[in-house]
Each structure stands twice: as C-alpha cells, then as structure tokens.
Amino acid sequence: MFIRNKLLLLPLVLGFPTAALAVAPNLGPSPPATQAQVAALMQSIRDAQSSADNAWVLVSAALVLLMTAPGLTLFYGGLVRRKNILGTMMQSFAMMGIITVVWAFVGYSLAFGAGNGIVGGLEHVFLRGVGLTPNPNYGGTIPEQTFMVYQLMFAIITPALITGAFAERVKFSAMAVFLTLWSLLVYCPMAHMIWGVGGILNVVGGVWPVMDFAGGTVVHITSGISALVTCIYLGKRAGYPNEDMPPHSMVLSFIGAGLLWFGWFGFNAGSALNSGPLATSAFVNTQFAAAAGAIGWVIAEWLSNGKPTALGAISGAVAGLATITQASGFVQPMSALLIGAIAGVVCSFMVFKVKKFFGYDDSLDAFGVHGVGGTMGALLTGLLASGAINAVFGKDAAGKPLPAGAIDGNWHQVLNQGVGMAIGWALAIVGTLALLFLVDKTMGLRVSATEEASGLDLSQHGEEGYDLNG
Amino acid sequence: MLKIEAVIQPAKLDAVKEALIEAGVEGMTILEARGHGRQKGHTEFYRGREYTIDLLPKVKIEMVINDDMKDKTIHAILGAARTGHIGDGKIFISKVDEAIRIRNDERGETAI
Numbered sequence: 234m235f236i237r238n239k240l241l242l243l244p245l246v247l248g249f250p251t252a253a254l255a256v257a258p259n260l261g262p263s264p265p266a267t268q269a270q271v272a273a274l275m276q277s278i279r280d281a282q283s284s285a286d287n288a289w290v291l292v293s294a295a296l297v298l299l300m301t302a303p304g305l306t307l308f309y310g311g312l313v314r315r316k317n318i319l320g321t322m323m324q325s326f327a328m329m330g331i332i333t334v335v336w337a338f339v340g341y342s343l344a345f346g347a348g349n350g351i352v353g354g355l356e357h358v359f360l361r362g363v364g365l366t367p368n369p370n371y372g373g374t375i376p377e378q379t380f381m382v383y384q385l386m387f388a389i390i391t392p393a394l395i396t397g398a399f400a401e402r403v404k405f406s407a408m409a410v411f412l413t414l415w416s417l418l419v420y421c422p423m424a425h426m427i428w429g430v431g432g433i434l435n436v437v438g439g440v441w442p443v444m445d446f447a448g449g450t451v452v453h454i455t456s457g458i459s460a461l462v463t464c465i466y467l468g469k470r471a472g473y474p475n476e477d478m479p480p481h482s483m484v485l486s487f488i489g490a491g492l493l494w495f496g497w498f499g500f501n502a503g504s505a506l507n508s509g510p511l512a513t514s515a516f517v518n519t520q521f522a523a524a525a526g527a528i529g530w531v532i533a534e535w536l537s538n539g540k541p542t543a544l545g546a547i548s549g550a551v552a553g554l555a556t557i558t559q560a561s562g563f564v565q566p567m568s569a570l571l572i573g574a575i576a577g578v579v580c581s582f583m584v585f586k587v588k589k590f591f592g593y594d595d596s597l598d599a600f601g602v603h604g605v606g607g608t609m610g611a612l613l614t615g616l617l618a619s620g621a622i623n624a625v626f627g628k629d630a631a632g633k634p635l636p637a638g639a640i641d642g643n644w645h646q647v648l649n650q651g652v653g654m655a656i657g658w659a660l661a662i663v664g665t666l667a668l669l670f671l672v673d674k675t676m677g678l679r680v681s682a683t684e685e686a687s688g689l690d691l692s693q694h695g696e697e698g699y700d701l702n703g
Numbered sequence: 704m705l706k707i708e709a710v711i712q713p714a715k716l717d718a719v720k721e722a723l724i725e726a727g728v729e730g731m732t733i734l735e736a737r738g739h740g741r742q743k744g745h746t747e748f749y750r751g752r753e754y755t756i757d758l759l760p761k762v763k764i765e766m767v768i769n770d771d772m773k774d775k776t777i778h779a780i781l782g783a784a785r786t787g788h789i790g791d792g793k794i795f796i797s798k799v800d801e802a803i804r805i806r807n808d809e810r811g812e813t814a815i
Binding site: 474477479480534537538540542544545548581584585586589598 | 747748749750751752754755
C-alpha cells in the first residue's frame with residue numbers, strides 16, 4: 234500500500250511540470266526545486282522497496298533457522314531411539330553455535346568473497362567490508378549483512394542434515410570437528426561455485442551455468458551424498474538390521490515435519506532476495522511440491538505395504554520439499570506439483586527397496602530423501618525451468634525472456650544441471666572421505682560398543698532426555 | 704493374608720477398580736506392564752520396514768487382602784475384566800508372610 238501511494242504521487246508530481254512544458258515549450262529545464270523533489274521521491278521509493286525486501290529476507294532467515302531447531306531436531310529426534318534423543322538434537326544445535334562463528338570468521342568470505350572460480354577469497358574474513366549497504370551482486374536492495382545472515386542459516390542446516398546418516402553412533406566431539414571442517418571444505422566451495430560471483434557454475438557468467446534457486450545442489454546434494462559416504466564408512470548401528478529400532482516418538486517427528494514445511498517457505502521464497510513476484514512463485518511451488526510429495530509417498534506406500542503411514546506422509550512432504558528446492562524460483566506451479574509427486578514416489582522407493590537391497594544403514598534416510606531428492610531436483614530444474622517465471626538468461630530485444638530450461642526449448646540446460654550435479658557428487662564424495670579419514674584416525678569417530686548400547690544421551694552428554702518418574 | 708496379582712487389559716482398568724472398591728478392597732497398586740500369554744502381537748511399519756510388536760500393553764493390579772475376602776475379590780475381578788477373548792489376562796494368588804503400615808508400624812491384618 235505504501236509503495237502504491239508513492240507511485241500514485243509520482244505522475245502527479247511529474248505531471249505538473251510536464252504539462253507546463255507542453256503548454257509553454259519555451260520554459261526550459263525544470264526548476265532545481267522540482268528536480269530535488271523528484272530525486273527525493275525516487276529515493277523514497279527505493280527505500281520502501283528495500284524495506285519490504287529486507288523485511289522478507291530477515292523473516293526468511295529466521296524461518297530457515299527454525300528448520301534446524303526445532304524442525305530438524307524434532308524430526309530426527311523422534312525417529313531415533315529414546316536413549317539417543319538428546320544426542321541427536323545436540324548434533325544439530327551444535328551446528329547453530331559453531332557454524333555461526335565459523336561463518337563470521339571465514340565461512341562467508343570463502344563462499345561469497347571474490348576469490349577464483351572454485352572458492353572465495355579471504356577479503357571478508359571477520360566480515361570485513363560486509364556492512365549495511367547493499368552488495369549489488371547479492372540482493373541489491375538489502376543490506377549485505379542481511380544476505381550474509383540469511384546465507385548463514387543455510388550453512389547451518391546443511392551439515393545438520395548429514396547427522397541423519399550417522400545417527401546413534403558418532404562421538405559428539407568428533408562430529409563437531411568433522412562437520413565444521415566439512416562446511417569449510419565442501420559447503421563453502423559448492424556455494425561459491427554456484428552462487429558466488431565468478432563461480433564456475435554460476436548461472437550468470439559461469440562456465441557451466443547451473444540454476445540452483447535455493448540450494449538443491451548446494452545443500453541437498455552435498456549433504457545427501459556426504460551422508461551416504463559417511464554411513465558406509467562408519468558401518469551399521471549395532472544390531473542393524475536384525476534388531477528392531479522403530480522411532481521412539483512419531484509425535485515429535487510429526488511436529489518437526491510441520492516446522493520444516495513452514496520454514497521451507499523461508500528457504501525457497503526467501504532465496505528470491507526480494508519480496509516481489511519471484512518470491513511468490515517460489516512460495517507457491519514450495520507448497521505445491523510438499524503436498525504432492527506427501528500424497529505421492531503415501532499412495533506408493535499404501536499400494537506396496539497396505540497402509541498409509543504417518544511417517545510416510547511426513548517423509549513424502551520432506552522429499553517433495555527437498556526436490557523442489559533447486560527449481561522453486563524457476564518453474565510453473567503445475568510443474569511443482571509434478572516434481573513433488575515424482576519426489577514422493579522415487580524417494581519412497583529408494584528407502585523401501587534400494588536401501589534394503591544394498592544394506593547400508595542410512596539411519597534417517599538423509600541420502601534417500603535429500604541426496605536423491607536433490608539430484609532429481611537438479612535435473613528436473615533443467616527440464617522444467619520457464620523463462621516466463623524467471624528470465625534467468627535475460628530477455629531478447631523484444632523484451633521476451635530467453636529460453637530457460639528444456640520446456641522452453643533449451644535442452645542444453647539439462648546438461649549444465651548435470652555438470653553441477655556431478656561436481657556436487659564429486660566434491661561431496663572426495664571431501665567427505667578425506668575428512669572422515671582425517672578425523673577418524675586422529676580422534677576416532679564412532680562411539681564404543683558400550684557407549685552405543687547405553688545411548689548417546691548418557692555416554693556423550695551425561696543426561697537423559699525424559700525423566701518420566703520425575 | 705493373600706496377595707492377588709491380576710494382569711488385565713488396560714481398557715478394563717476402570718471397571719475392575721470400581722468393582723474392587725465396591726467389593727471392599729481399598730488398597731491396591733497399579734503397574735503399567737507389557738507382556739503376552741498365548742496372544743499374538745501385531746506388526747507395525749516404519750519406512751517400509753516391518754516391526755513385530757509381541758509385547759503388548761497390559762495393566763497389573765496388585766492387592767493384599769484378608770483370607771476371608773478371597774472369593775469376593777476374585778469374583779469382582781473376573782466379572783469386570785472378562786471379555787471372553789484371548790488377551791483377557793490372568794490372576795495369581797500367593798500367601799503373604801507379613802504386612803506393615805509404614806506410618807505407624809501396625810502389623811498383620813490390621814495393616815492391610
């Protein structure tokens with residue numbers, strides 16, 4: 234409303250001198266007072282737009298943090314056995330503390346500093362040069378610190394997602410060291426390559442332009458593939474798969490899933506970095522994909538196992554959300570429904586059949602949902618990206634958006650997306666393996682057999698999650 | 704003095720409690736238990752994996768009564784807890800050596 238009123242004023246203010254000029258063409262240039270007024274009005278309009286954008290991105294940053302805690306902490310926490318609930322929650326919460334500091338010191342610089350095509354430089358260590366004025370490359374209407382803190386929330390949740398793969402069997406100290414190093418070695422370069430100016434995969438000017446609206450490759454592929462590598466390296470939980478280890482509280486997981494869905498609006502729609510129609514597109518696509526994902530998984534499960542489960546419904550929603558992440562600001566709403574449905578069906582198949590076939594213990598399906606979802610999302614973006622939603626490659630002379638994805642006729646984009654996906658897989662595999670070896674040989678990653686039996690809560694933290702007799 | 708232990712269906716707890724109080728049994732201890740006799744369990748599904756749950760929720764009521772209350776008490780429990788289906792539960796009766804009231808050290812039948 235505020236902007237509209239100002240805009241309505243503009244033709245009035247401009248109208249007077251213009252009308253005067255038309256009637257009396259010999260009046261010459263408009264008086265300085267009018268020019269100053271116009272300039273001031275233009276600045277007001279810019280400020281108003283900036284306020285709206287900044288408000289939305291700040292709220293989105295908070296929403297993304299909500300996804301980590303309590304979204305992920307509850308979702309994962311409910312899925313593990315009772316003796317490990319605090320340990321599981323602590324792994325995500327620790328990231329909130331540690332990654333914040335690391336990001337402030339050096340992470341933001343490595344991700345978004347100038348640097349080279351692979352990783353950023355050190356010019357912004359300790360956030361030097363990152364102030365409250367906008368950086369035209371990173372959300373030109375919001376203070377750069379808003380961009381920085383928004384990206385921080387992504388840097389927090391990405392390693393937190395990996396904890397799902399090594400649930401119930403990793404030392405807290407080793408996990409903290411491993412994930413901190415991982416965020417520097419894997420996350421920052423991946424973010425730089427795709428989102429950093431000069432990155433080789435940047436959709437604007439990159440060697441292979443990759444569309445990744447909110448982090449399908451940067452977040453879900455890297456964390457999902459790293460999760461797979463980690464759970465294979467660490468080996469299965471003691472007793473898996475013969476001992477029954479059902480979720481100890483589906484109620485907590487249900488609440489966590491709702492918070493994840495809610496927070497994902499900040500994850501996707503906030504990535505527009507403004508409060509305009511692109512944010513709307515991403516918001517709508519997020520909702521549509523989550524719903525279609527839930528339905529897809531539930532139907533697949535109903536047909537194969539006979540009952541629609543609560544866990545299936547929330548897993549399907551998360552799968553839909555993970556898969557739409559990359560495409561959220563590029564595709565039409567109906568495409569989002571399709572993407573969500575594919576995600577629900579394929580991810581459920583991964584978890585029901587493929588995991589059992591190969592026998593790896595991806596305890597909380599970080600690979601099955603995020604790794605696979607992210608991979609599909611990367612490729613589906615290449616197929617379904619529509620220039621009408623996001624003129625990501627610019628416009629032609631007539632003002633028509635250039636073809637974005639295959640649906641516009643640009644099949645080459647699928648190849649580009651594939652390159653981004655492959656680099657994501659490669660970086661995740663190599664980086665994770667290197668760090669696993671390093672941390673395991675120096676600190677030891679896995680808890681001892683007795684610690685695993687007594688549970689992480691007691692062995693790592695000296696606490697119990699529930700005192701039902703208290 | 705006799706100890707009566709009754710393992711019953713959780714849904715029957717209120718009915719059995721009412722019947723016992725009406726029969727004159729004032730003291731009882733209720734425990735939440737899990738178990739099975741000849742009753743089969745059920746299967747649950749989480750992310751496509753089947754889990755067999757054969758320890759089913761039960762309620763155990765323990766009470767210590769005077770010998771002459773035995774028939775009335777058993778009658779009350781059977782009447783309230785029986786459904787006629789497998790899983791109704793069991794009653795066990797044993798002898799108690801001593802009973803002591805903690806508050807004032809009363810012993811024997813007056814302590815019950």
